[in-house]
Amino acid sequence: MAIxxxxxxxxxxxxxxxxxxxxxxxxxxxxQLTEEMDRAxxxxxxxxxxxxxxxxxxxxxxxTLITDQGTxxxxxxxIHFGSPRLQQIMEHLKINERFTKAYQNLADxxxxxxxxxxxxxxxxxxxxxxxxxxxxxxLGLNLINGMMKSQMMEYLYKINLQxxxxxxxxxxxxxxxxxxxxxxxxxxxKNYIENQEHKWADxxxxxxxxxxxxxxxxxxxxxxxxxxxxxxxxxxxxxxxEPQINISIINGGIFYxxxx
Numbered sequence: 001m002a003i004x005x006x007x008x009x010x011x012x013x014x015x016x017x018x019x020x021x022x023x024x025x026x027x028x029x030x031x032q033l034t035e036e037m038d039r040a041x042x043x044x045x046x047x048x049x050x051x052x053x054x055x056x057x058x059x060x061x062x063x064t065l066i067t068d069q070g071t072x073x074x075x076x077x078x079i080h081f082g083s084p085r086l087q088q089i090m091e092h093l094k095i096n097e098r099f100t101k102a103y104q105n106l107a108d109x110x111x112x113x114x115x116x117x118x119x120x121x122x123x124x125x126x127x128x129x130x131x132x133x134x135x136x137x138x139l140g141l142n143l144i145n146g147m148m149k150s151q152m153m154e155y156l157y158k159i160n161l162q163x164x165x166x167x168x169x170x171x172x173x174x175x176x177x178x179x180x181x182x183x184x185x186x187x188x189x190k191n192y193i194e195n196q197e198h199k200w201a202d203x204x205x206x207x208x209x210x211x212x213x214x215x216x217x218x219x220x221x222x223x224x225x226x227x228x229x230x231x232x233x234x235x236x237x238x239x240x241x242e243p244q245i246n247i248s249i250i251n252g253g254i255f256y257x258x259x260x
Contacts, residue, residue, distance in 0.1 A: 006080065007067040009136075012157045013089060027068025028076055033060040040092050041085075081134045090124065090136075093251050100253035105160035109168045115256035117143040117174045119181040120152050122251050123189055128244040129204030136250070137189060141181050142260075143174035148188065149260060156255065171256050186247070193245060201243035208241035 011024055020032040033041070038060035039048055051058040064076030065085070079085045106113060119141045127133045140152030149155065165171065176184075212234055219230045 006086075008154070010065060010067065010079070010089075012154070013093075016157065022062060027071050028064065028066050028074050030062060030064045030076075032062050035060050040096075041088060081136070082132055086134075090250055093122075098249075098251040100251075101255075102161040102163060102253065103165050103169070103171075103256045104258050105162045106166050106169055106258055107160075109166065111168060113169045113258060115165070115169050115171050115258055117172065118152075118255045118257055119143055119176075119178065119185070120156070120252050120255055121182070121185050121249060122153060123185075124248050124250050125189065125193065126246040126248070127200055128246065129200055130207045130241055131200065131204075133200065137192075139185050139188060140255075141176070141185055143176040143178075143181055143254075144172055146176060146184070147260075148184070155260065159257075161255070165256070169256075169258075189247060198243070204241050204243045208237060211237045211241070 007024070007027060007029060010029055011021060014021065014029075014031045014033075014037070017037050018034050019037055022030040022032055024030070031037075035048075035058055038044065038058075041063070042061050044061075048058055064074075065079045066074055066076040067079055069078060069080065077085060103115060121139055123137045123139065125135045125137065127135075138151055138153040140149040140155075141147070142149075174181075215230065215233055215237065219226055222230055
């Protein structure tokens with residue numbers, strides 16, 4: 001259910017944004033960025049400002065990402081769940097492409113054809129404690145019959161989509177309301193989390209208690225002022241290590257599809 005194939009996710013992302021894949025082998029992905037993606041990811045505002053001011057055509061950079069951490073001897077940028085570069089890509093999706101509506105392109109259809117509404121949610125689950133870990137899920141829910149599909153984005157990347165209803169097609173009104181659909185998907189995510197082993201949380205609590213006990217050794221018979229400082233530092237330790245699980249929506253949309 002989680003997007004575990006980070007290389008595939010990234011290649012799909014850049015292809016969807018009209019970037020050219022120069023190479024994609026052995027966990028090393030090299031991309032020729034478009035101007036839009038260069039502006040979004042490469043932090044070169046002054047370059048693009050100068051180019052536009054001079055009336056010239058800019059040269060977007062290439063980006064090499066290494067998704068296999070066991071790869072050695074390759075020039076590029078290591079990327080993994082929780083890495084700043086992946087967070088940057090997720091943030092771009094969140095701000096610029098969070099919600100959409102699209103229709104499956106059925107160019108060869110000549111008779112009236114029904115399109116079913118699907119609710120898609122791409123969800124990030126963040127485990128916060130001694131260490132931080134992210135998992136990304138892509139779930140689709142058929143708003144007519146309640147069928148649910150994992151890895152929904154991977155399926156959508158394989159079909160043609162457009163912003164308008166194709167000729168000879170019509171949409172079926174949802175039987176499941178959006179709020180109810182969201183709750184169903186949320187329930188699946190929460191059930192997944194509850195059924196995981198949370199050794200990371202136990203390790204975080206152990207580290208929290210260890211650091212608090214160590215701190216108290218420095219405050220034997222504390223004065224009133226030292227007591228306040230100790231409580232402040234204990235609060236900071238708890239903030240740093242107390243286990244938390246945060247669920248956030250990266251993006252989503254309604255997709256009208258012929259069939260899955």
